[in-house]
Amino acid sequence: MKIAMxxxxxxxxxxxxxxxxxxxxxxxxxxxGHEIFVYARKEYTPLQVKEFEGVHIVHxxxxxxxxxxxxxxxxxxxxHALFQGYNVIHYHGVGPSLLxxxxxxxxxxxxxxxxxxxxxxLVSKWxxxxxxxxxxxxxxxxxxxxxxxxxxxxLQDYIQSRFGKNTVCISNGIPAxxxxxxxxxxLRDTFGLESGEYILNVSRFIPSKNxxxxxxAWKKTKNIHNKKLVLxxxxxxxxxxxxxxxxxxxxxxxxxxxxxxxxxxxxxxxYAGACVYVHPSSAEGLSTTILEAFSQGALxxxxxxxxxxxxxxxxxxxxxxxxxxxxxxxxxxxxxxxEETKDAVSKMREHVIATYGWPTLIFKLIEFYSHCxxxxxxxxxxxxxxxxxxx
Numbered sequence: 455m456k457i458a459m460x461x462x463x464x465x466x467x468x469x470x471x472x473x474x475x476x477x478x479x480x481x482x483x484x485x486x487g488h489e490i491f492v493y494a495r496k497e498y499t500p501l502q503v504k505e506f507e508g509v510h511i512v513h514x515x516x517x518x519x520x521x522x523x524x525x526x527x528x529x530x531x532x533x534h535a536l537f538q539g540y541n542v543i544h545y546h547g548v549g550p551s552l553l554x555x556x557x558x559x560x561x562x563x564x565x566x567x568x569x570x571x572x573x574x575x576l577v578s579k580w581x582x583x584x585x586x587x588x589x590x591x592x593x594x595x596x597x598x599x600x601x602x603x604x605x606x607x608x609l610q611d612y613i614q615s616r617f618g619k620n621t622v623c624i625s626n627g628i629p630a631x632x633x634x635x636x637x638x639x640x641l642r643d644t645f646g647l648e649s650g651e652y653i654l655n656v657s658r659f660i661p662s663k664n665x666x667x668x669x670x671a672w673k674k675t676k677n678i679h680n681k682k683l684v685l686x687x688x689x690x691x692x693x694x695x696x697x698x699x700x701x702x703x704x705x706x707x708x709x710x711x712x713x714x715x716x717x718x719x720x721x722x723x724x725y726a727g728a729c730v731y732v733h734p735s736s737a738e739g740l741s742t743t744i745l746e747a748f749s750q751g752a753l754x755x756x757x758x759x760x761x762x763x764x765x766x767x768x769x770x771x772x773x774x775x776x777x778x779x780x781x782x783x784x785x786x787x788x789x790x791x792x793e794e795t796k797d798a799v800s801k802m803r804e805h806v807i808a809t810y811g812w813p814t815l816i817f818k819l820i821e822f823y824s825h826c827x828x829x830x831x832x833x834x835x836x837x838x839x840x841x842x843x844x845x
Contacts, residue, residue: 455823456489457542460531461524461550464494466506469658469687469715471742472546472571473498475605475626477506482816484508491538493531495523521584524549532556540564542823545599548574548591554598565826568595569603570613570621572739572761593617601826606740608760624819626742627812628749629718637723644720645684645713647727652682652711653785654728654752656721656743657735659689659697664734664757664776666696669703669710671781679789681729682709686716725750730788733757736775740764748806753799755781755788765806768798 459476467473480490484507491510494503497518504511512534516527528550535543536557544567545551551568558566575588596602596619604610604621613619634640641647653672657663665685672683689697704710716724725731731747731754738744738761745765747754756762757775770791773784788795 455541455827456539457483457491457544457823458531458535458538458540459490459492459544459546460528460535461546462492462494463497464499464511465492465509466499466503467718468498471626474629474742475569475571476546478627478629478812479816479819480509481507482812483820486816486820488820491535491540493527493535495527525552528553536561541827542567544569545595547571548588548595550591551595551598552587552591554594558598558600565601565823566599567601567603567823567826568599569605569624570595570609570739571605571626572609572737573612596621601822603822604739606761606764608764609739622822624815624822625810626740626745627810627815628742628745628806629722629812631749632719632722634719634723637726640720640723641727645711645724647682647684647711647724649727650729652684652728653679654684654686654724654731654747655733656686656724656731656747657733658687659700661696662735662737663687664736665700666703667776667778667781668732668734669700670778671785672710674782675785676709678786679729681789682711684711684713684724684728686713686721686724688714721746722750725752728752729792730755730785732781732785733762734773734781735759738762745806745810748799748802749810751799751803753788753792753795754802755784766802768802770795770798771802 462472462476463470465477467477480492483490491512493512493514495516496513499511501513514527514530516523532553542565543557545554546569548570554566554568557564575585596613596617602619602621603624604613605625607623610621610623613621638649641649655668659665725747731752733741733744733756736757738759740761744754744756754771755773756771758772759775774780
């Protein structure tokens with residue numbers, strides 16, 4: 455099959471859950487013999503990068519503003535894709551899915567697919583009009599494409615409840631383990647850190663990720679646990695003010711480290727060496743960073759939201775979403791009871807590796823594409839993978 459991916463910023467992944475998802479997905483599809491084209495923005499993927507591990511990179515222009523970047527890039531990519539002879543055009547995200555009607559009208563024989571990764575309108579960096587359009591994007595992602603994918607059961611339930619649309623659940627996955635002969639030495643030499651002596655967070659610096667709340671909670675508990683706070687990530691377009699807020703809140707404390715974005719080899723070492731990985735985000739579909747942290751054997755403390763409850767039902771790993779005092783209490787609790795939860799963490803690692811490995815997910819996606827193209831088999835696939843609702 456010849457498949458186009460539209461909506462992601464690009465690959466190889468520098469940051470972003472959707473970008474990580476698309477990178478792993480496309481590498482696996484190429485390994486299975488398919489021809490894959492990823493549409494990218496030059497600010498994310500340099501123009502000289504034309505191919506990555508067998509995946510073709512197609513650069514598209516955009517208007518680099520907070521509100522127009524994604525939609526103008528998506529329009530350019532969509533118009534280009536119409537003339538490339540693709541079997542499948544796959545949109546990632548509800549914003550890009552707004553334009554999925556174009557190939558449905560102009561190229562009716564091409565199969566159009568959309569993946570809903572999260573409910574972007576809940577991300578607090580957006581204003582009223584942007585949130586409204588992202589809400590329309592949810593409807594578009596369920597209406598225009600031939601088939602719609604969700605990355606979690608909670609998103610699947612939401613789409614069924616709001617739009618009456620049966621979707622296929624193909625979740626995010628975890629990257630393969632990267633061998634490292636001496637991770638403790640890498641922690642020391644690269645980051646000046648010792649294993650077990652820091653609290654970790656990996657995320658974009660946008661308000662809905664609640665990194666400011668984590669800094670406040672860490673400050674309230676610093677004298678109890680005596681751990682450093684390590685923040686991996688950076689701002690995105692339109693969120694530079696929030697990063698400034700975080701820097702001001704950190705107040706030049708030497709025990710708060712801003713490491714910027716890191717590659718997967720470094721990330722895996724950071725996850726594995728953390729005393730606890732904290733993910734206070736209020737808006738997630740199925741968090742790739744939580745999956746990655748669990749897969750490295752990290753103790754995780756996460757906000758009590760639907761997407762996170764899908765990963766684990768163990769209440770010891772949760773705090774009340776958006777509640778500073780609950781985060782403070784949770785942080786002290788998980789550190790003090792770390793030894794008692796070792797078996798639970800080990801079981802979570804085994805569960806995540808077994809459930810969210812990319813080979814299984816890629817096989818499921820290939821089967822999904824095949825059934826989209828072969829219309830006579832679509833019903834059979836839908837019965838196998840669509841969520842069954844009790845009447």
